Amino acid sequence: MIVEESLARTRDYIRQWRRDGSRIGLVPTMGYFHAGHCALMKKARERADRVVVSLFVNPTQFGPSEDFSQYPRDMEGDCEKARLSGVDLLFCPRADEIYDRQDQTAVTVSELTKGLCGASRPGHFRGVTTVVSKLFNIVQPDFAVFGEKDYQQLAVIKRMVADLHIPVQVIGHPTVREPDGLAMSSRNVYLSEPERQAALVLHKALQTVRQEASRPDGSRRTAELVAIGRQMIASEPLCRLDYFSVVDGSSLQEHEEITAGARALGAMIVGSRVRLIDNLELLPGRGEG
Amino acid sequence: MIVEESLARTRDYIRQWRRDGSRIGLVPTMGYFHAGHCALMKKARERADRVVVSLFVNPTQFGPSEDFSQYPRDMEGDCEKARLSGVDLLFCPRADEIYDRQDQTAVTVSELTKGLCGASRPGHFRGVTTVVSKLFNIVQPDFAVFGEKDYQQLAVIKRMVADLHIPVQVIGHPTVREPDGLAMSSRNVYLSEPERQAALVLHKALQTVRQEASRPDGSRRTAELVAIGRQMIASEPLCRLDYFSVVDGSSLQEHEEITAGARALGAMIVGSRVRLIDNLELLPGRGEG
Structure with a gap:
């Protein structure tokens, strides 16, 4: 090389x-x-x-x-x-x-x-x-x-x-993850052990929102899905929410109801300074990537 | 083709x-x-x-x-x-x-x-x-x-x-010119005959400024050179000055005194609507082009 x-x-x-x-x-x-x-x-x-x-x-x-x-x-x-x-x-x-x-x-x-x-x-x-x-x-x-x-x-x-x-x-x-689901990031090295555990909440929130969106009788309303994700991250004392959004996977625009290719994206600060991001496709479709 | x-x-x-x-x-x-x-x-x-x-x-x-x-x-x-x-x-x-x-x-x-x-x-x-x-x-x-x-x-x-x-x-x-010095431009087609004659003032102003800058005892002061050019264009009733400037040929910045590669550039509106531009190198040097 x-x-x-x-x-x-x-x-x-x-x-x-x-x-x-x-x-x-x-x-x-x-x-x-x-x-x-x-x-x-x-x-x-x-x-x-x-x-x-x-x-x-x-x-x-x-x-x-x-x-x-x-x-x-x-x-x-x-x-x-x-x-x-x-x-x-x-x-x-x-x-x-x-x-x-x-x-x-x-x-x-x-x-x-x-x-x-x-x-x-x-x-x-x-x-x-x-x-x-x-x-x-x-x-x-x-x-x-x-x-x-x-x-x-x-x-x-x-x-x-x-x-x-x-x-x-x-x-x-596709995002490569640790065995417990945390997205790989060069910034993960900064996390203390409690922060490392707390950081999992972002992936869990994304997964929960995807489960809700995929359930036959689950919500397709962006505001409701976003509320679920925000609440989960807010409940983790070591994490401070930057944003949690549900958008169209191509335009990145928020719509009232999700459609094929919709994606949830989140960012949070763990501890005092480590900013982590992650995202998941909610409904299979014509997303980017 | x-x-x-x-x-x-x-x-x-x-x-x-x-x-x-x-x-x-x-x-x-x-x-x-x-x-x-x-x-x-x-x-x-x-x-x-x-x-x-x-x-x-x-x-x-x-x-x-x-x-x-x-x-x-x-x-x-x-x-x-x-x-x-x-x-x-x-x-x-x-x-x-x-x-x-x-x-x-x-x-x-x-x-x-x-x-x-x-x-x-x-x-x-x-x-x-x-x-x-x-x-x-x-x-x-x-x-x-x-x-x-x-x-x-x-x-x-x-x-x-x-x-x-x-x-x-x-x-x-290098700029290609009509026999009388007018810079070729697709917009020249819009000029009436009197405007066509008046339009020559831009090239003449640039040439006059170059002569002044090249004379052994001529001015090298930007403000003085610019004043000569502006005055000439102002004296032509069919032309309205947009700008007349003397700048460094690479940075296009104005300095108090000109140095090698200095360039004069002008723009004016002829008649009611035809915007023409032209420029000349004042002192031979490391200009762009």
Whole structure:
């Protein structure tokens, strides 16, 4: 496996692979790999001749009061996990190469970024879409794989790719979970043991809401489903609700009654600072991912 | 010469040409071709195996009170001129294919778009950078040629390409002029004979300012140079000044004294509605283009 920092040398590898007719897959990440990341890499491995993983903790997608400087890093462990997942090139650019000193260009998606995480984290998705545009232009992959845990991110990137006619296929991968159901996240490492137990409430709330929505005589009313989820999270003293919403899986808009592809999404702060998110499809349908 | 409306079929042609190892040049235009456009096409012809010209009157770069619906169109004449300039593919997409019904993505460049035309035409450059991003992603050219008459546009696109790491070389081409010095523009067709004569004042003002800046004992003070230009345009009763500025040719920032690469740029409205722009380099140097 090649580990490369330089944009120019990364382009050189890619150019050679293109010339050979290789199909190239990209997995954009912020590192500190867990089984979720490795599943994305393996999915890319199955579909590509060459798998590129970018590892870049993107400063512009963190707010001023967020955990950019504390975001966990483990270069050695990441190299080993990427290698074992069949990655060909681990691309670890420097921030000052991704963002030139005079940088002043942004890519923005408007409607899809207004609610959910976009409401709690102003500027977050602007940072995501801008950096993903840059990575797509550098690596020029045939396809890119993103996890469904960041469901709004996946929907936003699909929209950006369609709108800008970017020649990259965007592939979603189902959320990978711990045995007890907690969604894998690099931020789980921050949880104390009681917080780790309390954090389960988000997945449980999503499951309960799905059960209710799937029961033949269950509620299809968004307000009722949302109330169930919010109440469950509110009952967990170590967790503070950010949002719990039930929306259409494509438009991310809330409707009065749910239809095929409806999705529940939640975010909460566990303990004093660990923000976790998760989501589940409520009714099978034409959802993103 | 192929004339193609469909994005999918355009992509098919491009894919075939890429496979053959062809070098592809793109000239993005809004049509109604004059000798300036043809010069860009010929420049592309010299440097490419395949020349693609896009012809798309982009609605999003016109303000609500601007001349989108009146923008001149001549498909038959344009086809003939493109053919004679050695174009391989004239790409004339429909607006509803470039902008999907759900479109919500924009590409923006901040600092460079604040002054000059950006100040008079809010949203204009956002429309330009967004549509050029789309065209670049559809055609995936090795290089693209833009005229220096739209000098700020050229600087903005170079910045966008550098910032987003877009793998396209941006080439500027000197402004093509009528024998008396008027910059070629599709909008010149709207000028009455007296307006056509009056319109010359912009080029004359730019030349006078350049002469002043080049004289060994001439002024290098921006305020003095700008005053000369503004006064000349103000003295022409058929013309109404929009702006006349002297800026650094790369940053487009105004400095107290001019240095190498300094550029004068002006915009004015001739008669009741025809907005014309022009620019000249004042001191030879490291200007854009």
